[in-house]
Amino acid sequence: MKKRLALAAVAGLALAASIVVTAWPAQAAVGLRISGGKLVEANGTPFIMRGVNHAHTWYQSQTATSLANIKAAGANSVRVVLASGQRWTKNDTSDVANVISQCKANKLICILEVHDTTGYGEQSGAATLSQAVDYWISVQSALTGQENYVILNIGNEPYGNQGYGTWASDNVTAVQRLRNAGFQHTIMIDAPNWGQDWSFTMRDNASTVWNADTQKNLLFSIHMYGVFDTAAEVSDYLNRFVSAGLPIAVGEFGDMHSDGNPDEDAILSTTQALGLGYLGWSWSGNGGGVEYLDMVTNFSTTFTSWGNRLFNGTNGIKATAKEATIYGGVQPTSAVVTTRGATTRPPTSAVVTSRPPTSAVVSSRPPTSSVVTTRPPTSGPTGTKSCTATYSIVGSWPGGFQGNVKVTAGSSAISGWTVTWTFANGQTVTQSWSSTITTSGATVTAKNAAWNGSLGAGGSTEFGFIGSWTGSNTAPTASCTAA
Structure with missing residues (x-):
C-alpha cells in the first residue's frame, strides 16, 4: 500500500500552459487503450475502473480467495502489488502469470504495479523507474497477449518529496523502453510526492510524457490522501486533466489518514460525474499504524467501516461498477461480504500471521514518526466565536x-x-x-x-x-x- 505524505492545495491555481495535448492518430484495437482521453476496451466500450488494491507480494497465500471476494463484492478491477526485488522478494514470471490467471478467472481487469519504487529519493533502498522497467521486461512473457485484461503500472509512487524534478524525463524514458521492448499494454503512470503530486509536477508535465508515447496509450494515476481533503481540491485536480484531454484515474485513496482526512465522498462523486476510474486502498493486511485502511478484517468477508463505505455507499463500487465486456459484462447478483457493526477499525485481535515485518510496511505513505502535535488552547465559552x-x-x-x-x-x-x-x-x-x-x-x-x-x-x-x-x-x- 502506501505511506502518507505531504499536503498541497490544488484549487485556485492557474492552469499551467504546459498542459497541452497533441492530437493522436487512430490506434489498432490491440486491447485496453485510451480513446478521447478515456480508457476503453478493444471494441471501443468505455471501461471505468471500480476496484481496490490487493497487497499480493506480501500475502500471496491470500490472493486467490481475496480476488474471488473482491469480485463477489461488486468490483470490476483490482490493482495488484508486485515486487521487483530491490526491497521485497521478486515476483517471478510464473507468479505474474498466475496472478493474471486468477484475475481472469474472477473476471477482473488486472492492474499490475511494482511497489519497490515507492518514495524513491526519500525511501532508503527504493527502486528506480529504470529498474522497474528491467523487471517488466524480465516477466514480459507472462504479459504478452494479455492486453485485453492487464494494465501495466510501471512503478508505485516513484518519487517521495525529494528528487522528483526528473519525474517527466524518467517516465518518458521508461515508456519508450517498454514500447521498444514490444509492450502494447495501457501503461499507468503514478504521480510523484508519494503519489499525491502536491508539487503539481505530474499535473504540469503530463502532456510531455503523453506526447512521447508512440501509442498514445497512457493512463495517469493520482493517489488521494491528506493532500485532497476538500472537494475543491479533488475537483480542481481531476478537472484539469479532463479539460486538457489527458486520461487520469485515482489509483489509491482512503477515508482517513495520518497526514489529513481525504474527502472520500468528493473523490467518489467527482470520479463518477467525470466518468473516471478509482481504486481504493486496500482490501486487507495493512500494517505500520494504518490498519484502518483495511476494507475487510483479516482477509475475511466482513467489511470494515471503510470497506462498507466504498462498496455499498453513494457512488460506491456496488452501485457504479460495470464488468468489462471482454468478460461478458455481467454484473454479480449479490455480494458475499457482510458489514461489521459500527466499529471503524479492525480489532487488534485480528492479527494476520503472514504479515511482513514492520520494515516492510504495507502502507506506502511516508513515516509518521516526525509528526509533532501541540496542545491547542482551550475553547472559549459556549456561544462565543472561538x-x-x-x-x-x-x-x-x-x-x-x-x-x-x-x-x-x-x-x-x-x-x-x-x-x-x-x-x-x-x-x-x-x-x-x-x-x-x-x-x-x-x-x-x-x-x-x-x-x-x-x-x-x-x-x-x-x-x-x-x-x-x-x-x-x-x-x-x-x-x-x-x-
Whole structure:
C-alpha cells in the first residue's frame, strides 16, 4: 500500500500552459487503450475502473480467495502489488502469470504495479523507474497477449518529496523502453510526492510524457490522501486533466489518514460525474499504524467501516461498477461480504500471521514518526466565536520540512480564522497552500482562504506549508483567533 505524505492545495491555481495535448492518430484495437482521453476496451466500450488494491507480494497465500471476494463484492478491477526485488522478494514470471490467471478467472481487469519504487529519493533502498522497467521486461512473457485484461503500472509512487524534478524525463524514458521492448499494454503512470503530486509536477508535465508515447496509450494515476481533503481540491485536480484531454484515474485513496482526512465522498462523486476510474486502498493486511485502511478484517468477508463505505455507499463500487465486456459484462447478483457493526477499525485481535515485518510496511505513505502535535488552547465559552489550531510536522528532510495546521471551530460557527505562531529556531516558510501566510521576523500569521474560512460549530479545516530549517526544528505552539 502506501505511506502518507505531504499536503498541497490544488484549487485556485492557474492552469499551467504546459498542459497541452497533441492530437493522436487512430490506434489498432490491440486491447485496453485510451480513446478521447478515456480508457476503453478493444471494441471501443468505455471501461471505468471500480476496484481496490490487493497487497499480493506480501500475502500471496491470500490472493486467490481475496480476488474471488473482491469480485463477489461488486468490483470490476483490482490493482495488484508486485515486487521487483530491490526491497521485497521478486515476483517471478510464473507468479505474474498466475496472478493474471486468477484475475481472469474472477473476471477482473488486472492492474499490475511494482511497489519497490515507492518514495524513491526519500525511501532508503527504493527502486528506480529504470529498474522497474528491467523487471517488466524480465516477466514480459507472462504479459504478452494479455492486453485485453492487464494494465501495466510501471512503478508505485516513484518519487517521495525529494528528487522528483526528473519525474517527466524518467517516465518518458521508461515508456519508450517498454514500447521498444514490444509492450502494447495501457501503461499507468503514478504521480510523484508519494503519489499525491502536491508539487503539481505530474499535473504540469503530463502532456510531455503523453506526447512521447508512440501509442498514445497512457493512463495517469493520482493517489488521494491528506493532500485532497476538500472537494475543491479533488475537483480542481481531476478537472484539469479532463479539460486538457489527458486520461487520469485515482489509483489509491482512503477515508482517513495520518497526514489529513481525504474527502472520500468528493473523490467518489467527482470520479463518477467525470466518468473516471478509482481504486481504493486496500482490501486487507495493512500494517505500520494504518490498519484502518483495511476494507475487510483479516482477509475475511466482513467489511470494515471503510470497506462498507466504498462498496455499498453513494457512488460506491456496488452501485457504479460495470464488468468489462471482454468478460461478458455481467454484473454479480449479490455480494458475499457482510458489514461489521459500527466499529471503524479492525480489532487488534485480528492479527494476520503472514504479515511482513514492520520494515516492510504495507502502507506506502511516508513515516509518521516526525509528526509533532501541540496542545491547542482551550475553547472559549459556549456561544462565543472561538477556534483552536494544532500545528504538526508531517515530513522532514535535511534543510526542509512540511508543516500542517488543523483549525477547529469552537462551540459556535465562525466566518473566518487567523492562526499565529512564532518559530524558535530560525525556521522560515517558503511555500503554503489553503491559507494566506505573512511573516514578521520569527512570527508567522496565516489567514483563511476565501473557501475555507466558514466553519460550523466543531467543524475543522487544514492548511499546509513547506519550510526551511537548520540545526533544530522545534514545533511551536499555534494560537487561533476566530471572526
